[in-house]
Amino acid sequence: MASIYDEMNEKTKENIQKSFLQLLKEKPFVKVSVRDITTIAAINRGTFYLHYEDKYDLLHQMEDTLLRGLEVHLQRLKPDVLLLEAEKGNISRFSVEVFRYIQENVELFQVLLGEHNQFGFHKRLKHFFGNHFIEKIVQNQHFFQDLTIPKDYLSSFAISAFLGLVEQWLDNSLAESPEEMADMYIQIIFFIRKM
Amino acid sequence: MASIYDEMNEKTKENIQKSFLQLLKEKPFVKVSVRDITTIAAINRGTFYLHYEDKYDLLHQMEDTLLRGLEVHLQRLKPDVLLLEAEKGNISRFSVEVFRYIQENVELFQVLLGEHNQFGFHKRLKHFFGNHFIEKIVQNQHFFQDLTIPKDYLSSFAISAFLGLVEQWLDNSLAESPEEMADMYIQIIFFIRKM
DNA sequence: ATACCACTCAACACCATGTTGGGTGGTAAA
DNA sequence: TTTACCACCCAACATGGTGTTGAGTGGTAT
Structure with missing residues (x-):
């Protein structure tokens, strides 16, 4: 065809x-x-x-493609492993894949999340992660059950924290490797634990 | 005059x-x-x-006023206490003041950080907190010294996490009180520690 | 030969923009 | 009271981007 x-x-x-x-x-x-x-x-x-239709449609379609690519990328490389690992609390594999995908599409991510970020891509990314991963994790994890904090707050907190790392990475022109970033992510969590 | x-x-x-x-x-x-x-x-x-000058100037001036108000608000109510407490790791007082100020200016915050967030106010807020508080804390805290994670990443992570809470609060139409929000913030930190 | 396709070109009405020159009524200082 | 000043109104203007349209070109499939 x-x-x-x-x-x-x-x-x-x-x-x-x-x-x-x-x-x-x-x-x-x-x-x-x-x-x-x-x-x-x-x-x-x-x-x-x-x-x-117009330049907004163009922008939106490019965002769509990027998010669909991320979804496919995650599903293809590790079909269910990622979510399973994530549910076990092991976010390492999950996050390194995300960092890799971002590295493959630096230019677009840098523009969409960068200084001139005048289109709510930050919000879209948040929703993406929220719908696809974090909320599932937050809901399924048994040790989240006895937490008095509302799930939506915990979810928003976690995703934003992660995106904070990503944004800083982009601002630093991807000075670190995806593996280093995933490592850093884990280390921060560990650091807070020991605080 | x-x-x-x-x-x-x-x-x-x-x-x-x-x-x-x-x-x-x-x-x-x-x-x-x-x-x-x-x-x-x-x-x-x-x-x-x-x-x-134009509608962008108008928007920018309103953002300026809001940020200046936040700055004044924080400085006026507790001149140096906030920073001192924050440097001791006690973020409670600091954060409750922020939540209070947001409550006093809900409408504007909701618009600037809301769904149609097509102006980089998220980034501006991040820089504001970064320049005014978090970086000072991160730099001064003695127990941050032996951390291998670069300061800028830790800072971006922490601020974004905090803003994640704020954004969720705004999305929930300020269902909780500022005190409850500050409490929730502390609880999340404690929760991560016990993870 | 015919229909189809992506694309070009020129022209169109529409609308928001930023600016300007002249005018109004109220305020302040001479 | 006259004069200068002020915030604001009004109308008009050139500029430039927008989305659309109708006619036309040169390849492609049938």
Whole structure:
């Protein structure tokens, strides 16, 4: 079914996304116009609207792709192991996979979570992790049962803490390896325990 | 020095900000035009530009005021106690004051950190806490010295975790009291320790 | 040969923006 | 009381991005 038209279509979309990303590195989202994008992509402005409703749609689709990729990435490499390990309290494997995926998509993550973060991707990421992992962990863990703190607060606390690490990593231009980051994550937890 | 002109000026600015906030509750920032604001404020559109450069300037000034208020609020109520207590590891007083201030300015915080968070206020808040408190604590605490984790990561982790609690609180329409929130914060730390 | 496809091009109406020049009524100082 | 000043109003303007449309081009499949 992959006709030559589908290929053209795909190529143009990639061209648009690449140009868009390039612009987002230079200036904030609000300052990027469809004109800018199509000028850099060297295509007609009307062509843009054949693929996307507007620049918000473009951004949203790129976010979707990124999150879907993360989901697939996690499910493919370790089908159920991750969740099982996570439920046992072992977050190491889980987190290293996340850090790896981020490393593979640095540019986009840096732009979406970076200084000009003027689109609520932070919130989307929070919801993603919340729906996919943390809440399951928080709900299933037997030793969470006797905790008086509401689950939603604990969940939001944990995810944000993790995202805090990720954001700092991105700010540091990925100076550490994914393994080092996963290690750091564990160490912080241990550190708090011994406090 | 508070002439009648200053009062008029101030009143109009408050009017603009109030109308702006009202609109932000209805729709995302990008969809709010200067026309919308001045229509609701029942003033001439040109008048808006006598007070603000554009809607981004307006937003930024409101953020500034909010952060300056938080700073003053913290400094006024307990001049140095907060930092001293915090440096001793007692974050209770510190955090309850923060929760109280947020409660006093729910509407704005909810809009700035809420679902339509399309302006990097999350990042600004992170920097604020980072510069004012956490980094001082992290740097001064003697028992942080033998920790191998880089300070910036620990700082980002801690602040984000705290903001995670705050954001969940806002999402829950401030169902808990500031004291309960501060308590919850402490409990989570203790819980991690016992994990 | 015909229909289809992605894309180009030019033109369009629409709307928000930021600015300007002139005007109003109330305030303060001469 | 006159004069200058002030915040604000009003109308008009050029600018520029937006989304859409109709006509046209050159390859592709049938």
